Amino acid sequence: MTDDGGNDERLAARTLGDSGPDVVFVHGLFGQGKNWTTIAKGLADRHRVTLLDLPNHGHSPWTDRVDYLDMAELVATELEHLGAPVTLVGHSMGGKVAMQLALRRPELLRALVVVDVAPVTYPPQGGRTDDPDEEASPFAAFIEAMRGMDLAALTSRDEADQALRTAVPSRMVRSFLLQSLVREEPGTGSGWRWRLNLELLERDLGELRGFPEPPPGASFDGPVLWIAGANSTYVLPEDRPHMDALFPATRLVRIKDAGHWVHSEQPETFLTTLRLFLERVEGT
Known part of the structure; x- marks a missing residue:
């Protein structure tokens, strides 16, 4: 795998744990797979955990455009190589990639975990609340x-x-x-x-703020855990109808004292929440 500019279509990946159900993590904007290392180590005793670098990040190839459907297909290829189905966990941009994959290739997933993002288009400069002090999008x-x-x-x-x-x-x-x-x-x-x-x-x-229209009638009916930061405005009450329409088996958990980077701000609570979900999904 080349760091950038290579012709290899495979994504860079790192695996922790030798056996057990597969759990795959995809990071958000500006991130890389290793951002999930602390959480992955907490799961690796019972799971095979794979941390992916999305295109234009980490050790994965650079591309000539940013496109959620392209990214979803690249992740789907990795899941096929792992031997699906897997539980797929995605944060922010990676959460949108994971949602698109779930709606288009549901057979590849045992379950879905979406972290602090909704299936909506975000405004370019904040505007997710009526609070005049709310910080504009900093990206x-x-x-x-x-x-x-x-x-x-x-x-x-x-x-x-x-x-x-x-x-x-x-x-x-x-x-x-x-x-x-x-x-x-x-x-x-x-x-x-x-x-x-x-x-x-x-x-x-601007493409990353969006959410491509799912295929007509598409939904992912498997178990879905939605984890949001209680101090974040990325998942608001008005987003719930969109979430439920596409992912009817959704359970939403808000973690206190956490903003958008939930898994970094409250790693122990995040890990406990994720482990409980995995135990239920896997029947352990």
């Missing part, structure tokens, strides 16, 4: 800050953290973003680079 600002960093002059990761501080005030989110900043061959002067196709992601950010 465009994140990309601008990452692209604006002078990588040739960068001397340390701490310096990169400082450069992002204005646009990304959360230390947790900065740490998350900087996991995709890598230094090639330290000490050789070859410098730093992003494992994110930032130019493409900036161009197609």
Whole structure:
């Protein structure tokens, strides 16, 4: 697998655990599979856990466009190689990929877990609540800050953290973003680079806010766990009819003291919630 620009259509993947039912994780925008490592380790005693890098992220190939249906097909290929059905877990952008796959290839899934995203189109600048203090969608600002960093002059990761501080005030989110900043061959002067196709992601950010229309009459009737952060506005009460229409066997859980990055902000509660769901689905 090449880091970028390769012709290999397979996604980069990492597996934890040797046996048990398959659980596959797909990350959100700016992420990579290893973001799920803490949760995966908590499941690997009873499951074979696969962490995927979506296109234009991590070690997976770069593409010439951002498209949810393309991403869903690439993930479907990985599930076929694993030996479906699996439980598929997706956060944010990865949650939309997972939903699209479930609606188009339901035979590949035993169950679905969607983390802090709804099957809706999000407005470009916030607007998900009536609160005038609600922060506008920060992702465009994140990309601008990452692209604006002078990588040739960068001397340390701490310096990169400082450069992002204005646009990304959360230390947790900065740490998350900087996991995709890598230094090639330290000490050789070859410098730093992003494992994110930032130019493409900036161009197609509008596509990521959307949710492609499902096939007529499509629904996924298997068990679905929806996990939302209680402090997040990504899953609102008015989203529930859309969720239930497409995923009628949905159970929604809101985790206290968590925002959009639920699994990073409350990992123990998230893991407990997920394990209980898996036990029910698997009959253990």
